[in-house]
Amino acid sequence: MLIIEPSFYVIDTGIRSSTLRRIEEAGRTCYKSEDKITDDSADQFIRRLIKSGHESVLEHENLSVRFIVDRGVSHELVRHRLCAFSQESTRYVDYNKRGLTFIKPPWVYVQAGMYDEHIMSFNNEWLMAMAEAAKSYHRLIAFYNWSPQQARAVLPNSLKTELVMTANLREWRHVLRLRASKAAHPQMQEVMRPLLTYMNNHLPAVFEDIVEEIRIKES
Numbered sequence: 476m477l478i479i480e481p482s483f484y485v486i487d488t489g490i491r492s493s494t495l496r497r498i499e500e501a502g503r504t505c506y507k508s509e510d511k512i513t514d515d516s517a518d519q520f521i522r523r524l525i526k527s528g529h530e531s532v533l534e535h536e537n538l539s540v541r542f543i544v545d546r547g548v549s550h551e552l553v554r555h556r557l558c559a560f561s562q563e564s565t566r567y568v569d570y571n572k573r574g575l576t577f578i579k580p581p582w583v584y585v586q587a588g589m590y591d592e593h594i595m596s597f598n599n600e601w602l603m604a605m606a607e608a609a610k611s612y613h614r615l616i617a618f619y620n621w622s623p624q625q626a627r628a629v630l631p632n633s634l635k636t637e638l639v640m641t642a643n644l645r646e647w648r649h650v651l652r653l654r655a656s657k658a659a660h661p662q663m664q665e666v667m668r669p670l671l672t673y674m675n676n677h678l679p680a681v682f683e684d685i686v687e688e689i690r691i692k693e694s
Contacts, residue, residue, distance in 0.1 A: 476592045476609045477576040478585060478602075479635065481548070483666050485673060486539040486639070494536050495521060495680060498644075502532040518680040525684060533645040533681065540670065541639050545578035547632035548662050551654075557646045562638035566624040571616040575609045576635035581661055605633060644681055647674065652685050657693050 495517035502524055503509045524532055542552065553560050579587055583601045590597075592606040611629045615621040642650065651674065653659065654667040671689075675682040
């Protein structure tokens with residue numbers, strides 16, 4: 476069995492040099508002020524829109540992120556109904572052939588890497604639980620002829636899952652405001668705080684106020 480850290484990957488379709496320009500062009504339609512567009516006018520225009528609460532203009536641009544997280548985190552993510560999701564299926568993926576991968580929680584002190592699930596005892600309760608789940612899953616398929624969709628019943632929340640999540644920039648602001656905050660689950664913060672940093676580095680006009688808002692709340 477493989478133990479890994481959670482991660483994310485921002486799919487390039489959402490962040491380009493023209494992203495802010497397209498938002499500006501859409502937003503200026505409301506005011507018929509397209510003649511005021513310059514090479515560097517988009518940032519300040521979008522900041523003014525956000526400050527005035529006119530965030531609907533941000534819905535014109537989408538961003539897709541691939542998350543590699545555990546099933547517990549994914550169950551929380553898919554509750555955001557204004558997003559599109561494509562997720563690894565435990566019904567159709569046969570982990571008896573592909574091998575089982577688990578996400579290490581941040582409070583569990585084990586090294587990421589490959590572990591032999593047949594070792595009789597690990598010096599870590601969580602690791603032992605993952606090994607027992609892996610052995611049960613393999614036995615149910617190999618000796619009891621269960622299908623993957625049946626054998627998944629013994630798999631824990633720590634099971635690795637991959638999902639692609641697509642949302643417009645307004646919805647990403649909502650998701651990150653909730654999921655990168657101190658009130659979010661620690662494993663959610665593990666991926667969402669670095670994602671917010673990434674978003675802010677690439678699109679500060681859209682996300683810098685959320686970074687500041689979270690900083691103030693936690694100071």
